[in-house]
Amino acid sequence: MLRTAHIAGLLLLLLTLGCREDPTGTDPIDEGTITGPSNPTPYVLEVPEYFPSPVVDPENPMSEEGVDLGRHLFYDASIFSTEGNMSCATCHKQELAFTDGFGRAIGVRGEPGPRSAMSLVNLAFNPNAFNWDGSEQKLWQQAIHPVENMLELDNDWQEVIRKLRNHEDYPARFRAAFGIDKVEEIDQELTVKALAQFERTIISADSKFDRVVYQNTEFFTEEEQLGADSLFFVENVPAGVLHPGCGHCHNAPQFGDNKFHNNGITDVETIYDFVDKGRGDITSNPFDNGKFRTPTLRNIALTAPYMHDGRFETLEEVIDEYAAGGHGVENEDPNITGFPISERQKRALIAFLHTFTDESLLENPEYTAPRE
Ligand code: HEC
Ligand code: HEC
The missing domain is CATH 1.10.760.10 (Cytochrome c-like domain)
Known part of the structure; x- marks a missing residue:
C-alpha cells in the first residue's frame, strides 16, 4: 500500500514539474545533456618488472x-x-x-x-x-x-x-x-x-637489449657486446681513461636521465651566444643556456635526424661529434671529454645502439589509429 502511494506521489510530482514553466525558456532536459555510460573503468598500466614504477598523476587517473x-x-x-x-x-x-x-x-x-x-x-x-x-x-x-x-x-x-x-x-x-x-x-x-x-x-620494453639483459632470452653478438661493455657503459673504465661513456647520461633502462646537460655540440664563444638557449630560457639562469634534456635512446636507429634541432643525420655523425669533444664553453658537461675511437669500435657502438630498437612497438595494435 505504502509503495503504491509513493509511486503515485512521485508521478504527481513529475507531472507538476513537467507542467511548470521553465523560466529560461529551455527544455528541462536540454540538448546539452549527454546520455550513455559514465562509469570509467580504471586502466591498469602493465609495466615490465625491469622498469621502475610508472609515475602516478593523481590529477589524471587513467581509465x-x-x-x-x-x-x-x-x-x-x-x-x-x-x-x-x-x-x-x-x-x-x-x-x-x-x-x-x-x-x-x-x-x-x-x-x-x-x-x-x-x-x-x-x-x-x-x-x-x-x-x-x-x-x-x-x-x-x-x-x-x-x-x-x-x-x-x-x-x-x-x-x-x-x-x-x-x-x-x-x-x-x-x-x-x-x-x-x-x-x-x-x-x-x-x-x-x-x-x-x-x-x-x-x-617500449621489448628491444633486443631488453631480451638480452632483462629477459635472458637472447645473446648479444660479439660486436654488440663490445659496444656495450667497453664503449657505451661506464663500469670497468679506469679513472683518467678517455672513453665514450654514453651511459653517464643515457642510463638504462630508458637511456636518458631526465637531467639537462650541455653535451658540447654547439660551437659558441660564450654561454650567452646559443641561438636556442634550451633550459636557460626556462630557468633564466645563463649557466643553463644550451642545456637540453638527455633524450631516451630507445629506438634511436629509427628516429634520425638527431639532437634538438636535428643537426645530425646519422649515428656515425653523432659519435664523431662526441669523439671530437665539445667546443669548450664553460657550462659544458665534464663527461664530454672527447675520446679515441677506431672504425671497428665505432661500428660496435652503432651495432649496440641498434639493439635498442623495439620492432613490436611499431606494429602494436593498441597504438595504431583507432578503427571506430
Ligand atoms: C653529458 C651527458 C651526455 C653524454 C656523456 C652523452 N650524451 Fe648523448 N645526449 C645528451 C644530451 C643532453 C642530448 C640532447 C642534446 C641536444 O639535443 O642538443 C643528447 C643527445 C643524443 C642523441 C640524439 C637523440 C635524439 O633523439 O635526437 C644521441 C643519438 C646521443 N645523444 C647518443 C650518445 C652517445 C652514443 C653517447 C656516447 C658516445 C652520448 N650520447 C653521450 C647527453 C649526453
Ligand atoms: C608540428 C609537429 C608536431 C605536432 C603536430 C605535435 N607535436 Fe609533439 N612535439 C613536437 C616537437 C617539435 C616537440 C619538441 C618540443 C620542444 O622541445 O620544444 C614535441 C614534443 C612532444 C612531447 C614531449 C615528449 C617528451 O619526451 O618530453 C609530447 C608528449 C608531445 N610532443 C605530444 C604531442 C601531442 C599529444 C600532440 C597532439 C596534440 C603533438 N605532440 C603534436 C612536434 C609536434
Whole structure:
C-alpha cells in the first residue's frame, strides 16, 4: 500500500514539474545533456618488472575509456587543425617510434619549427620534465601548445572545444571517460588529460637489449657486446681513461636521465651566444643556456635526424661529434671529454645502439589509429 502511494506521489510530482514553466525558456532536459555510460573503468598500466614504477598523476587517473578517447583525439586531424590535415600523429608516427623523420618539425604552414619532434615512448616514467628544455612539468599540460601550433591564428582552443561539443561521437566518449553530464563540461583540461592518458600507455620494453639483459632470452653478438661493455657503459673504465661513456647520461633502462646537460655540440664563444638557449630560457639562469634534456635512446636507429634541432643525420655523425669533444664553453658537461675511437669500435657502438630498437612497438595494435 505504502509503495503504491509513493509511486503515485512521485508521478504527481513529475507531472507538476513537467507542467511548470521553465523560466529560461529551455527544455528541462536540454540538448546539452549527454546520455550513455559514465562509469570509467580504471586502466591498469602493465609495466615490465625491469622498469621502475610508472609515475602516478593523481590529477589524471587513467581509465580504459579515457585512454580510448585520447587515442581518438591523438589521430584526429579534423578536430585539431584548421585545414583538417594535421594531428598529433602527423609528427609522432608509430612506425618511426612516434617521431616524424624530419630534422625540425614541419608546422601547419609548411615551415619548419625550431626543434625536432620527440619520441613518445615510456613517457609514463618521466616524472616532471617534458620537451627538450623541460618547459612542461605535467604530461597533460604539455599537449596544450602543440594544439595551438596546429591552428592558424584565427583559430584557437575555443574552436577545438566547440567542434568537440558539437561532434556526434565525442560527447559520449567524454562522458564515458570522465563521467560528465553536460556537453559544456567538455573543455581544454579534459581534452589534454585524455591525450596524456593515451600517451602514457605507449611503452617500449621489448628491444633486443631488453631480451638480452632483462629477459635472458637472447645473446648479444660479439660486436654488440663490445659496444656495450667497453664503449657505451661506464663500469670497468679506469679513472683518467678517455672513453665514450654514453651511459653517464643515457642510463638504462630508458637511456636518458631526465637531467639537462650541455653535451658540447654547439660551437659558441660564450654561454650567452646559443641561438636556442634550451633550459636557460626556462630557468633564466645563463649557466643553463644550451642545456637540453638527455633524450631516451630507445629506438634511436629509427628516429634520425638527431639532437634538438636535428643537426645530425646519422649515428656515425653523432659519435664523431662526441669523439671530437665539445667546443669548450664553460657550462659544458665534464663527461664530454672527447675520446679515441677506431672504425671497428665505432661500428660496435652503432651495432649496440641498434639493439635498442623495439620492432613490436611499431606494429602494436593498441597504438595504431583507432578503427571506430
Ligand atoms: C608540428 C609537429 C608536431 C605536432 C603536430 C605535435 N607535436 Fe609533439 N612535439 C613536437 C616537437 C617539435 C616537440 C619538441 C618540443 C620542444 O622541445 O620544444 C614535441 C614534443 C612532444 C612531447 C614531449 C615528449 C617528451 O619526451 O618530453 C609530447 C608528449 C608531445 N610532443 C605530444 C604531442 C601531442 C599529444 C600532440 C597532439 C596534440 C603533438 N605532440 C603534436 C612536434 C609536434
Ligand atoms: C653529458 C651527458 C651526455 C653524454 C656523456 C652523452 N650524451 Fe648523448 N645526449 C645528451 C644530451 C643532453 C642530448 C640532447 C642534446 C641536444 O639535443 O642538443 C643528447 C643527445 C643524443 C642523441 C640524439 C637523440 C635524439 O633523439 O635526437 C644521441 C643519438 C646521443 N645523444 C647518443 C650518445 C652517445 C652514443 C653517447 C656516447 C658516445 C652520448 N650520447 C653521450 C647527453 C649526453
